[in-house]
Amino acid sequence: MLKVPAHQVAGHQASDGKLGPLVDDSGRFYKPLQSEERGANEVAFYTSFSSNKQIPDHIRRFFPVFYGTQLLKASDGSGMCPHLVLQDLVSSHINPSIMDIKIGSRTWPPQASEDYIAKCLKKDRGSTSTELGFRISGFQVYGSKESGYWKPDKRYFRSFTTEDVKLALRKFVSSNASADSDCNPDCAFASVIYGGSMGILAQLLELKAWFEDQTIFHFYSCSVLMMFEKELALKGRSSGAEVKLVDFAHVVEGRGVIDHNFLGGLCSLIKFTSEILTSPVESPPKAGLLDSERS
Amino acid sequence: MLKVPAHQVAGHQASDGKLGPLVDDSGRFYKPLQSEERGANEVAFYTSFSSNKQIPDHIRRFFPVFYGTQLLKASDGSGMCPHLVLQDLVSSHINPSIMDIKIGSRTWPPQASEDYIAKCLKKDRGSTSTELGFRISGFQVYGSKESGYWKPDKRYFRSFTTEDVKLALRKFVSSNASADSDCNPDCAFASVIYGGSMGILAQLLELKAWFEDQTIFHFYSCSVLMMFEKELALKGRSSGAEVKLVDFAHVVEGRGVIDHNFLGGLCSLIKFTSEILTSPVESPPKAGLLDSERS
Numbered sequence: 001m002l003k004v005p006a007h008q009v010a011g012h013q014a015s016d017g018k019l020g021p022l023v024d025d026s027g028r029f030y031k032p033l034q035s036e037e038r039g040a041n042e043v044a045f046y047t048s049f050s051s052n053k054q055i056p057d058h059i060r061r062f063f064p065v066f067y068g069t070q071l072l073k074a075s076d077g078s079g080m081c082p083h084l085v086l087q088d089l090v091s092s093h094i095n096p097s098i099m100d101i102k103i104g105s106r107t108w109p110p111q112a113s114e115d116y117i118a119k120c121l122k123k124d125r126g127s128t129s130t131e132l133g134f135r136i137s138g139f140q141v142y143g144s145k146e147s148g149y150w151k152p153d154k155r156y157f158r159s160f161t162t163e164d165v166k167l168a169l170r171k172f173v174s175s176n177a178s179a180d181s182d183c184n185p186d187c188a189f190a191s192v193i194y195g196g197s198m199g200i201l202a203q204l205l206e207l208k209a210w211f212e213d214q215t216i217f218h219f220y221s222c223s224v225l226m227m228f229e230k231e232l233a234l235k236g237r238s239s240g241a242e243v244k245l246v247d248f249a250h251v252v253e254g255r256g257v258i259d260h261n262f263l264g265g266l267c268s269l270i271k272f273t274s275e276i277l278t279s280p281v282e283s284p285p286k287a288g289l290l291d292s293e294r295s
Numbered sequence: 296m297l298k299v300p301a302h303q304v305a306g307h308q309a310s311d312g313k314l315g316p317l318v319d320d321s322g323r324f325y326k327p328l329q330s331e332e333r334g335a336n337e338v339a340f341y342t343s344f345s346s347n348k349q350i351p352d353h354i355r356r357f358f359p360v361f362y363g364t365q366l367l368k369a370s371d372g373s374g375m376c377p378h379l380v381l382q383d384l385v386s387s388h389i390n391p392s393i394m395d396i397k398i399g400s401r402t403w404p405p406q407a408s409e410d411y412i413a414k415c416l417k418k419d420r421g422s423t424s425t426e427l428g429f430r431i432s433g434f435q436v437y438g439s440k441e442s443g444y445w446k447p448d449k450r451y452f453r454s455f456t457t458e459d460v461k462l463a464l465r466k467f468v469s470s471n472a473s474a475d476s477d478c479n480p481d482c483a484f485a486s487v488i489y490g491g492s493m494g495i496l497a498q499l500l501e502l503k504a505w506f507e508d509q510t511i512f513h514f515y516s517c518s519v520l521m522m523f524e525k526e527l528a529l530k531g532r533s534s535g536a537e538v539k540l541v542d543f544a545h546v547v548e549g550r551g552v553i554d555h556n557f558l559g560g561l562c563s564l565i566k567f568t569s570e571i572l573t574s575p576v577e578s579p580p581k582a583g584l585l586d587s588e589r590s
Contacts, residue, residue: 044585105556106400110425121416130405133555162552212562253585257457258566260428261400264559267507271553290339290548 001025004075007090009151010100010138010223011247014075022075022083027091029064030072030083038249042084043069045217045248052216059210062203062245064089089225089244095149099139099172099226100246103265105130107221109252120221127158128165133265136160136168137223141177142230150177169272172226173233187276189233193241195277200226203243204270211263218259220250224269296320299370302385304446305395305433305518306542309370317370317378322386324359325367325378333544337379338364340512340543347511354505357498357540359384384520384539390444394434394467394521395541398560400425402516404547415516422453423460428560431455431463432518436472437525445472464567467521468528482571484528488536490572495521498538499565506558513554515545519564 002022004014014020021031033039046066049055065087074081090096107129108120127135140151156179160168167185171177173193174185194200204224225244233239297317299309309315316326328334341361344350360382369376385391402424403415422430435446451474455463462480466472468488469480489495499519520539528534 041585048585106425110420125405130401132552162550166551213566215566251585255457256461257427258563260559260563263562264555267558268553268555271508271510290336290343290546 002030002072005029005088005090007093007096007098007140009098009140010154017076019074019076019078019081022072023088023091027088028067029086029088030070031086032072032074033069033082033084034249039082041251042247042249045251046084046086049217049248054214054216056210058206062207062243064244064246089242089246090227093227093229093240095142095229095231096227096240097139097141097172097230099168100137101134101224101226101269102129102137102247103134103222103224103269104220104261105133105265106261107250109218109220109250111252128160128162129265131162132165133268134224136165139168139172141172143177150179152179166272170276173276189228189230189239190276192233192236192239193228194273198238198241200228200241200243201270201273201277203241204266204273207243207245208263208266208270211259211266213258215254215256215258218252218254218257219245219248219262220252221247222251222262223247224266297325297367300324300383300385302388302391302393302435304393304435305449312371314369314371314373314376317367318383318386322383323362324381324383325365326381327367327369328364328377328379329544334377336546337542337544340546341379341381344512344543349509349511351505353501357502357538359539359541384537384541385522388522388524388535390437390524390526391522392434392436392467392525394463395432396429396519396521396564397424397432397542398429398517398519398564399515399556400428400560401556402545404513404515404545406547423455423457424560426457427460428563429519431460434463434467436467438472445474447474461567465571468571482576484523484525484534485571487528487531487534488523489568491533491536493533493536495523495536495538496565496568496572498536499561499568502538502540503558503561503565506554506561508553510549510551510553513547513549513552514540514543514557515547516542517546517557518542519561 002024005021005023008021012020014022019032021029023029033043049063050066067085069082070085071080072083105124107124108117124130129135136157138154138157140149142149170185170187173187173189175188176183176186196202223246225246227242229240297319300316300318303316307313307315309317314327316324318324328338344358345361362380364377365380366375367378400419402419403412419425424430431452433449433452435444437444465480465482468482468484470483471478471481491497518541520541522537524535
């Protein structure tokens with residue numbers, strides 16, 4: 001029995017009879033191949049990645065397991081359509097809090113078409129991507145049995161500024177997370193979610209070390225998922241914190257060059273995350289250092 | 296007595312009666328303020344940087360010492376013109392080999408004008424900047440008393456590909472460096488120039504650690520200079536290898552965000568440099584990993 005995923009926070013969604021991914025009860029995630037070359041490119045990536053002997057196991061665990069492709073009835077009723085069969089990353093979770101962060105100040109590969117570059121450049125400059133090296137595409141934060149999830153609409157994230165991103169990264173690990181912009185997030189779970197040897201920051205640093213060295217793939221427009229279980233975090237020990245990489249429709253070959261675009265954005269995210277650990281209470285930004293600042 | 300610098304490898308040059316920097320015998324470098332806001336912005340940067348207590352001494356040494364500004368007769372005879380008074384970075388060298396590398400896949404700050412962005416984007420995409428995160432702007436390599444310097448014209452670098460950059464970084468530390476594309480560079484001096492605790496790589500790694508953390512400045516369109524003395528390298532010990540940062544007309548405030556654009560490019564350069572140390576003999580690039588690679 002295929003159904004619409006309960007915990008998808010960004011990307012195309014199968015609800016309302018549209019084309020989107022499906023999941024089953026055995027922990028598999030079925031993602032319809034995207035249009036034009038994107039679908040074929042994502043299959044090519046998973047195929048190449050799965051069989052590549054140069055990927056160390058501690059890095060492979062950041063990626064969904066790939067089970068091949070399968071023809072399935074599309075969620076929009078348009079008939080049979082090829083799907084990627086992947087590991088359902090949240091199937092082992094009960095009430096996951098999830099954040100989807102698109103990494104890279106640039107979401108277009110150098111060899112893309114002029115139209116595609118213009119489209120991406122507009123989105124990158126219109127979001128925090130250019131400035132921060134990443135943008136938040138979506139999240140859900142679990143509150144309690146009573147309050148359920150706080151899961152803002154896509155449009156909530158579109159106008160995000162640097163300060164909004166900083167605030168969201170703090171709200172994500174707070175016991176008092178809410179849309180209310182006046183509420184000062186307490187970062188109560190920061191040390192068990194972002195911190196510790198099994199925490200998000202440790203995992204991001206492991207990824208960073210790989211990206212400083214690997215020249216196999218360049219991950220354009222790919223997302224980091226950060227996940228945890230609030231119920232575990234409340235107990236104050238392990239929080240089930242996990243980092244995963246998803247969305248590989250725009251991966252290209254590295255050809256001997258590191259993915260400096262992904263690496264730069266990842267380092268920026270790491271800096272923000274580690275700042276929350278060192279100073280859970282936000283201090284106001286400093287006033288101008290340079291008198292003349294134009295270009 | 297002011298004169299035209301003997302060892303400038305990129306940027307505006309005062310030779311042929313044009314406007315450009317001058318040097319004196321006491322080790323000072325006089326750089327005319329650039330037009331529009333660029334000159335004022337560079338003065339603002341040096342002023343702010345010089346007095347900033349957060350810059351550690353081991354980082355400060357990568358920057359030219361700033362002595363203020365001074366009105367001087369311009370090198371193009373156009374009359375008195377304000378100049379930055381800086382440390383002449385090569386005054387302590389005898390026969391310096393120098394490479395000027397503009398760092399960053401993007402040379403424009405997000406807040407720049409549309410015209411400026413379009414101009415930079417074209418140059419970044421037309422050079423290796425977008426692909427590699429940096430581009431070589433110029434170099435000179437000292438050969439011997441007889442052969443003097445190999446110093447290609449600006450235009451030589453404009454059509455540089457990734458492979459040209461890799462080759463240039465190897466020729467730079469070779470005893471048989473020449474324009475001849477058939478000559479296989481021997482990388483004879485790689486271990487004393489790039490390697491070692493005082494070498495270029497160690498210095499780049501020190502800079503990298505600072506860029507992972509500092510959120511004070513963003514260095515757009517700034518260059519790393521790599522310098523050494525071949526005569527010293529021939530003796531096989533210290534090579535006078537030095538890394539310096541120059542050209543701050545497009546520095547903007549970091550406002551709490553790391554300079555992921557500079558950092559990414561720096562990591563890319565570090566990877567190339569360290570590869571030369573581990574495999575001084577170049578191996579041919581691998582064939583395609585992804586079957587479908589378009590966007």
